[in-house]
Amino acid sequence: MSGTTDVVVIGAGQAGLAISALLGRSGVGHVVLERGAVANSWRAERWDSLRLLTPNWMTRLPGLRYEGDDPDGFMTTDEVVDLLATYRRRIAAPVVTGVTVDSVVPRVGGFDVYAGWERWSSRAVVVATGAASTPRVPEVASELPDHLDHLTSLTYRNPDQLADGAVLVVGASASGVQIADELARSGREVVLSVGDHVRVPRRYRERDIHWWLDAIGALDERIEDTSDARRAMRSPSLQLVGGSPPRDLDTNTLSALGAGLVGRLVGVAGSHAQCAGSLPNMLTAADLKQTRLLDRIDDHVEQHDFASEVDPPGPARTEPTRSDRHDTRPEALHHRAVGHRISAPPSVGRPLTRRTGRGDHPRSRRRCRARPVRPRRAVPTPAEVGLHRRCRS
Amino acid sequence: MTTPTTETIDVPSVDNGIDLDALLEAREALTADPAAAAFVWTATCEWVNGTHSRTTIEPYYGLGEHHQHRQAFVIDGDHPQTFASEDNGATPTEIALAALAGCLTAGVASVATRRGIQLRRVTAVVEGDLDARGVIGADPDVRNGFGGIRVRFDIDADASRDELAAVVSQSQKRSAVYDALTNPTAVTVGLA
Numbered sequence: 389m390s391g392t393t394d395v396v397v398i399g400a401g402q403a404g405l406a407i408s409a410l411l412g413r414s415g416v417g418h419v420v421l422e423r424g425a426v427a428n429s430w431r432a433e434r435w436d437s438l439r440l441l442t443p444n445w446m447t448r449l450p451g452l453r454y455e456g457d458d459p460d461g462f463m464t465t466d467e468v469v470d471l472l473a474t475y476r477r478r479i480a481a482p483v484v485t486g487v488t489v490d491s492v493v494p495r496v497g498g499f500d501v502y503a504g505w506e507r508w509s510s511r512a513v514v515v516a517t518g519a520a521s522t523p524r525v526p527e528v529a530s531e532l533p534d535h536l537d538h539l540t541s542l543t544y545r546n547p548d549q550l551a552d553g554a555v556l557v558v559g560a561s562a563s564g565v566q567i568a569d570e571l572a573r574s575g576r577e578v579v580l581s582v583g584d585h586v587r588v589p590r591r592y593r594e595r596d597i598h599w600w601l602d603a604i605g606a607l608d609e610r611i612e613d614t615s616d617a618r619r620a621m622r623s624p625s626l627q628l629v630g631g632s633p634p635r636d637l638d639t640n641t642l643s644a645l646g647a648g649l650v651g652r653l654v655g656v657a658g659s660h661a662q663c664a665g666s667l668p669n670m671l672t673a674a675d676l677k678q679t680r681l682l683d684r685i686d687d688h689v690e691q692h693d694f695a696s697e698v699d700p701p702g703p704a705r706t707e708p709t710r711s712d713r714h715d716t717r718p719e720a721l722h723h724r725a726v727g728h729r730i731s732a733p734p735s736v737g738r739p740l741t742r743r744t745g746r747g748d749h750p751r752s753r754r755r756c757r758a759r760p761v762r763p764r765r766a767v768p769t770p771a772e773v774g775l776h777r778r779c780r781s
Numbered sequence: 782m783t784t785p786t787t788e789t790i791d792v793p794s795v796d797n798g799i800d801l802d803a804l805l806e807a808r809e810a811l812t813a814d815p816a817a818a819a820f821v822w823t824a825t826c827e828w829v830n831g832t833h834s835r836t837t838i839e840p841y842y843g844l845g846e847h848h849q850h851r852q853a854f855v856i857d858g859d860h861p862q863t864f865a866s867e868d869n870g871a872t873p874t875e876i877a878l879a880a881l882a883g884c885l886t887a888g889v890a891s892v893a894t895r896r897g898i899q900l901r902r903v904t905a906v907v908e909g910d911l912d913a914r915g916v917i918g919a920d921p922d923v924r925n926g927f928g929g930i931r932v933r934f935d936i937d938a939d940a941s942r943d944e945l946a947a948v949v950s951q952s953q954k955r956s957a958v959y960d961a962l963t964n965p966t967a968v969t970v971g972l973a
Contacts, residue, residue, distance in 0.1 A: 655965040665930075665963035669953045676947045 393417045396501045396510040398492075400426045400483045402449070404516035405472060408481040409450040418510075420481055421503060423488040427472040429521055433542040434465045437570055439630035441562055443596050449475055460596065462630025526558065531656040541567065547574035554578065556661060558653045560585040560670075561624040565637050569629070572645040580642055581663055583652035587627050587674040589706045590634045592682060593689070593698040597628070604688045627674075639671065639709055671709040678706075799894040817844045826858075833859040833869040878907040878930070880958045885932060888952030893938065896948065902937040930962065 395411055397404045400422035411418045425431060440447065445459035452475055463471070476483060492513050493500045501508040523540040532538055537550065541563040547570060554577035557568040564580065572578045588597050601607050614620040629637040639649055649671075651664035686701045688694070811818040820843035826836040839853040857870025871879070882905045893900050909930045915923040936945050953959050 651963070657965070662965050666953065666959070669950055672946065673950045673954070676943060676950060679943060680947075 390506045390508060391419070392509045393419050394510060395419075395512045395514060396421060396499070396508050397514045397516055398489050398501070399423075399516035399518065400476065400481065400485070401429060401472065401516065401518060403518075404514070405475055405479065405481055406449050407514050407516060408483075409475075409479045412479060412481070413450070418482065419508065420483040421487045421489055421501070421508070422483055422485045425485050426476045426483060427469045429518060429542075430465050430468045430472070433521075435541070435544050435567065435570075436465075436546045438465050438566070439463060440468065441626065441628045441630050442598050443630075446598055446602075447471070451479070460634075461632055526653060528653060528656050533656075533659060547571050547576060550576075556581060556653075559583065560627065560639060562626060562628050565627055565639070565642065566629050568642055568647055569637055569645065572642060572647045578642070578645075578647040579650055580639070580647055581650050581653045581661075582639060582667055582670050583624075583664075584670060585624050585627050585674050587638050587678045587709070588681065589678075590628060590636050592685060592705075593701065595698065596634065597626070600685045600688075604684055636706060638706070640707065643710060675708050795894055795897055795899040797890050797894045797900050799891050801891075801894050804891060804895075819843070829869070831859075832864070832866045833857065835870075874909060874911060874927070877962070878909050881930065881956075881962060882907045882932065884956045884958035885934075885949075885952050888956050889934065889936070889948055892948045892951045892955070893940075896940075896944070898938050898940045898944065898948065900936065900938045902935075904935040906933045906935075907931070927962075 394416050395418035397407050397411075397418055397420040400408075400420045404420050404422070405426070408418065408420050422428060439462040441462070443459065444454045444456060444461050444463060447454050447463065487503045487506065489501055489503045491502045492515075493502065495509075498509060498511040499513045501510065501513060523542050525540065529538060539549075544567055550571075555568075555571050556579045557564050557571065558581040560568075560580055560582040568578050568580045590597060592600060595603075611617050611620060627638055629635065635641075643649065649667060650661075651667040651670065653661055654664045655662035682701070682705060689698060689701075820841065822841050824836050824838050826834050828834050834857070836856045836858060837853050838856070839850050841848050841850070856876060858873045858876060859869040860866035860872055861868045886903055886905055889903055889905075890900060907930065910928040911926070912923045912928055914920040915925040934945075934949050936949075938945060940948070
């Protein structure tokens with residue numbers, strides 16, 4: 389199918405459908421090209437337990453707001469798919485599914501959009517493919533030993549998908565902490581590699597954090613208003629999880645579950661992952677940023693005479709990150725190379741466990757049987773690399 | 782969504798001896814011309830006797846050309862008498878700690894100035910733990926390098942404790958030596 393129209397919208401998700409609704413309202417001719425089905429990434433690229441990070445009352449589209457009986461709840465991925473599919477029917481969006489756009493080429497007066505043998509010509513193109521649809525796999529992932537499975541947050545589904553053994557989760561923003569939490573609760577040994585992250589409590593002074601971000605105007609800030617746009621754009625997503633009842637999920641939560649914390653994954657030396665020694669500063673910086681945000685919320689309450697309606701600030705604050713923990717877990721960390729070393733030799737059963745004492749890998753190696761090397765299971769990683777030992781002792 | 786943590790910075794005038802305008806101009810210039818940002822730092826070390834060596838630092842390369850420091854700086858390195866040496870200079874491990882402290886302190890001054898914080902006194906005490914069984918070859922499982930490094934800043938300035946903690950945190954994010962010590966670096970050593 390090919391054709392000529394005013395606007396080509398690429399992607400039939402939240403943004404693409406919203407644009408379609410507005411264009412339709414204004415009588416602007418358009419087509420929405422979608423590589424899969426409507427809400428494709430919500431159908432095909434999300435893990436099973438994921439819920440939206442934003443409460444239901446925040447989920448809005450042009451002409452549609454949440455009217456269910458759980459405004460403070462968090463939608464499952466299936467519910468998001470239903471919502472978007474229903475919305476598409478309601479607005480009669482001209483979606484063409486199963487069309488993967490290969491390129492957009494500017495020409496006089498507009499663009500040619502190529503998808504396989506099809507070509508769409510338009511005056512304007514709206515790219516609505518999502519902010520995080522391509523896994524950003526750290527370069528070091530290419531050096532990971534072949535016998536380790538690695539997958540990205542786009543291909544991870546649930547703990548049962550992984551062969552037995554410990555897991556290194558790389559990245560401590562929403563996806564990373566949620567996957568680490570789920571794996572730790574399933575009984576896995578988990579080590580979380582922590583870089584820059586933004587720690588926020590799920591609720592503060594009786595309100596959801598997103599309620600506060602909306603109230604203090606943080607969601608109205610435009611990129612033009614920031615002092616350093618590039619820095620703002622690189623800012624990590626909020627460390628949050630949606631669910632009922634609402635709960636905090638941060639590195640303290642994970643430490644309490646027995647997960648180990650290490651710095652950013654920066655290299656692979658043979659069978660050892662090398663992690664940056666900057667973990668303490670990452671934790672401190674996240675605490676300081678959180679304090680500044682909560683101070684800003686407190687100021688807002690003060691200025692708007694709102695104090696009688698919400699809890700007082702003091703006890704509602706989450707406790708500081710316990711950054712001493714990672715140093716007290718020598719069984720999980722080996723201080724032999726630059727930064728922290730994770731003992732992760734090829735055929736090791738459980739080198740990170742307390743049973744083996746100090747993560748002493750030569751001894752651990754003797755304890756386990758070698759296993760045949762199998763090819764990597766999945767495309768390497770984005771924000772999260774599952775570095776996963778496929779060996780059973 | 783932009784996160785709520787991006788600050789807009791108004792800069793009150795403070796004098797910490799940092800030329801803030803020049804730094805901000807340099808950042809813009811190097812953003813526009815990345816080739817100019819390629820610096821090469823050089824140190825030349827001569828063996829004197831025993832474990833005593835003398836390192837001279839004078840030329841460096843950057844902004845597309847060769848430069849000289851205003852004067853040659855000389856650093857003596859040696860091992861202490863504890864190691865049956867003559868103690869003619871600081872141990873190279875201490876010089877590494879000095880490099881870290883100097884780099885972080887320069888960062889503290891720059892970041893504080895950027896944030897309009899007047900500094901009166903900044904003291905950094907750096908401690909590096911080292912298990913000497915590594916370098917002496919007594920235990921192959923003990924690493925040669927530091928097991929851990931602690932830096933404690935004592936700062937007298939017109940700012941809250943959290944503001945100063947944020948300055949110290951940011952100085953780590955912008956420090957070359959902190960980066961070099963906390964991340965792996967490819968080091969090639971060969972004969973001339």
